[in-house]
Amino acid sequence: MGAWSAEPFGNDTAADWAYELEGQTDWNVVRDALRVAADTEGSQLDSDAATVAIAAAEVVARGLGRVPGRAFSDAVTAFVARASAPSAExxxxxxxxxxxxxxxxxxxxxxxxxxxxxxxxNERLRAALTTV
Known part of the structure; x- marks a missing residue:
């Protein structure tokens, strides 16, 4: 994984995954990425799947309006503008x-x-996801 930042989209794997959001209007691509990680024990999860899951979670946090758009993620900003708000689930x-x-x-x-x-x-991301 080539990484230039510790931010969720500061690496090649997450940046490449973000292109899957192009043209999407629902959360299915995001949900699929999250399920891979949520359904796998951390010790069994490979680094690419974990990286994509963190990026997908960042998309959810942005969809909630809890995280501002940041560098390296124009595809995410466009997706969030097209999609409805993410569900509580x-x-x-x-x-x-x-x-x-x-x-x-x-x-x-x-x-x-x-x-x-x-x-x-990652602590910032979890705080954005768990803020009531």
């Missing part, structure tokens, strides 16, 4: 996916273990 799925994707015993966490920015970004 999707928000819950996003939070579960982030928990699994960032699991301490997971492959992705091992790659980022010494980067406090990555941990801070």
């Amino acid at each position: 999707l928000v819950s799925l996003a939070d579960a996916a982030v928990v699994h994707a960032t699991s301490d015993d997971g492959e992705l966490a091992e790659l980022w273990e010494d980067d406090p920015d990555w941990h801070a970004e």
Whole structure:
């Protein structure tokens, strides 16, 4: 994974996945990415699937209006403008996916273990998803 930032879309894998949102008007692509992570124990989740799940959760948080548009994600901004607000069920799925994707015993966490920015970004994302 080529990464230039600890932000959810600051890497090649997430940036490539974002193009799947082009032309979409519903949350199915996002839901599918989240389910992969939410349905897999963190220790069994490969780093690419975990990266995509974090990016998908970021899309949900943006859909809620809780995270401003950021660099590297024009496709996400356009998708959020087209799609309806995410359901409470999707928000819950996003939070579960982030928990699994960032699991301490997971492959992705091992790659980022010494980067406090990555941990801070994931805490920010979880806070955006769990704010009432």
